[in-house]
Amino acid sequence: xxxxxxxxxxxxxxxxxxxxxxxxxxxxxxxxxxxxxxxxxxxxxxxxxxxxxxxxxxxxxxxxxxxxxxxxxxxxxxxxxxxxxxxxxxxxxxxxxxxxxxxxxxxxxxxxxxxxxxxxxxxxxxxxxxxxxxxxxxxxxxxxxxxxxxxxxxxxxxxxxxxxxxxxxxxxxxxxxxxxxxxxxxxxxxxxxxxxxxxxxxxxxxxxxxxxxxxxxxxxxxxxxxxxxxxxxxxxxxxxxxxxxxxxxxxxxxxxxxxxxxxxxxxxxxxxxxxxxxxxxxxxxxxxxxxxxxxxxxxxxxxxxxxxxxxxxxxxxxxxxxxxxxxxxxxxxxxxxxxxxxxxxxxxxxxxxxxxxxxxxxxxxxxxxxxxxxxxxxxxxxxxxxxxxxxxxxxxxxxxxxxxxxxxxxxxxxxxxxxxxxxxxxxxxxxxxxxxxxxxxxxxxx
Numbered sequence: 001x002x003x004x005x006x007x008x009x010x011x012x013x014x015x016x017x018x019x020x021x022x023x024x025x026x027x028x029x030x031x032x033x034x035x036x037x038x039x040x041x042x043x044x045x046x047x048x049x050x051x052x053x054x055x056x057x058x059x060x061x062x063x064x065x066x067x068x069x070x071x072x073x074x075x076x077x078x079x080x081x082x083x084x085x086x087x088x089x090x091x092x093x094x095x096x097x098x099x100x101x102x103x104x105x106x107x108x109x110x111x112x113x114x115x116x117x118x119x120x121x122x123x124x125x126x127x128x129x130x131x132x133x134x135x136x137x138x139x140x141x142x143x144x145x146x147x148x149x150x151x152x153x154x155x156x157x158x159x160x161x162x163x164x165x166x167x168x169x170x171x172x173x174x175x176x177x178x179x180x181x182x183x184x185x186x187x188x189x190x191x192x193x194x195x196x197x198x199x200x201x202x203x204x205x206x207x208x209x210x211x212x213x214x215x216x217x218x219x220x221x222x223x224x225x226x227x228x229x230x231x232x233x234x235x236x237x238x239x240x241x242x243x244x245x246x247x248x249x250x251x252x253x254x255x256x257x258x259x260x261x262x263x264x265x266x267x268x269x270x271x272x273x274x275x276x277x278x279x280x281x282x283x284x285x286x287x288x289x290x291x292x293x294x295x296x297x298x299x300x301x302x303x304x305x306x307x308x309x310x311x312x313x314x315x316x317x318x319x320x321x322x323x324x325x326x327x328x329x330x331x332x333x334x335x336x337x338x339x340x341x342x343x344x345x346x347x348x349x350x351x352x353x354x355x356x357x358x359x360x361x362x363x364x365x366x367x368x369x370x371x372x373x374x375x376x377x378x379x380x381x382x383x384x385x386x387x388x389x390x391x392x393x394x395x396x397x398x399x400x401x402x403x404x405x406x407x408x409x410x411x412x413x414x415x416x417x418x419x420x421x422x423x424x425x426x427x428x429x430x431x432x433x434x435x436x437x438x439x440x441x442x443x444x445x446x
Contacts, residue, residue, distance in 0.1 A: 019064035028066040028116035036076035039313020040125030049092040051431040059094040068094040074126040080245040141437040182426035185320035201237040207309035210243035219254035223267035228397035239290040241297035316374035324413040327373040329388040
């Protein structure tokens with residue numbers, strides 16, 4: 001396989017702008033965005049990449065420009081392995097390096113180049129140390145977007161803090177490098193618009209996750225929950241945004257006999273049908289779940305009254321949209337719930353120790369979890385309900401029906417979520433920091 005797995009040609013837009021003659025004579029430079037998983041890719045990387053293209057003449061949207069935008073994916077146990085394909089479909093990057101090539105990039109950068117002499121590396125997810133290594137290896141400036149903490153301030157040229165909590169954790173000698181830009185996800189609410197108008201109805205979103213370990217449990221669990229909720233509230237309608245790192249075929253497989261977990265749930269193998277509003281999953285009981293394949297799905301999600309979701313970056317996304325949610329972590333299938341990070345997560349994937357250590361590790365983490373959903377972590381209190389344990393679809397359907405029957409309670413949760421998301425403008429502020437450290441004439445770095 002060639003080192004350059006995804007070429008600039010594959011992500012080239014249909015009608016790119018052309019560089020001016022003056023631009024074509026400038027020294028080449030590049031901006032490298034670094035990311036790890038699907039959540040960060042769609043909610044952090046995409047908005048920043050779009051903003052940078054708006055502000056600067058970047059390849060691939062400006063052909064022939066000496067300034068380009070690239071994406072490097074780093075190893076992460078929470079990644080799906082298909083992030084590079086999702087990124088290529090965005091059409092925003094002149095070059096994309098999959099996570100499996102990251103170590104080779106550090107060893108022999110020119111095999112994955114050429115790399116301009118000057119550039120900026122921007123951390124947007126994963127282990128912050130990987131971007132420290134990458135910026136040092138390439139000789140580029142370095143910016144870290146610090147959601148909760150900047151771990152390597154000595155090697156950061158700039159630190160873009162999500163909020164005061166991250167900024168205040170810095171030692172005094174590094175604070176002049178830091179600026180509070182805000183929550184990148186706060187801008188989602190500004191661009192959520194009704195990109196797909198939903199028919200009238202009481203819509204509820206089902207978000208089973210994007211990784212195998214979550215989908216294996218989440219799909220059959222949520223399909224049975226939908227069946228039971230439809231019986232309690234016949235007017236309730238359901239939609240399921242298809243994550244960019246999965247597919248409709250995979251959702252069908254997770255709901256059918258190919259998934260050993262599905263036998264524990266009563267929804268039965270779903271069928272794919274073409275409904276009046278788009279493709280639908282239909283359960284054996286006749287419940288229809290509209291599949292939303294357009295990404296991002298912020299417009300349709302913002303029209304829902306409630307979401308049933310797994311833990312992960314999606315809880316931050318829903319919170320940014322102000323969508324009330326119930327966060328679900330069924331613990332009755334611990335042997336498949338090993339999608340954790342860190343050294344223990346790696347040990348749990350070893351062939352011999354995987355099952356025993358994975359079960360013990362997951363059970364321990366669940367008992368000592370604190371808050372798991374992003375809105376609760378940010379607020380330090382229970383803004384949205386988290387249901388962790390041997391929960392059942394019947395229990396969750398009853399709870400969801402209770403919330404839907406009390407609009408004033410839902411409105412209160414929505415107000416709390418909106419109060420947490422902060423003011424929009426973080427994406428523009430981070431893009432401005434990137435421009436500051438670019439070499440002239442695009443920025444002020446000497």
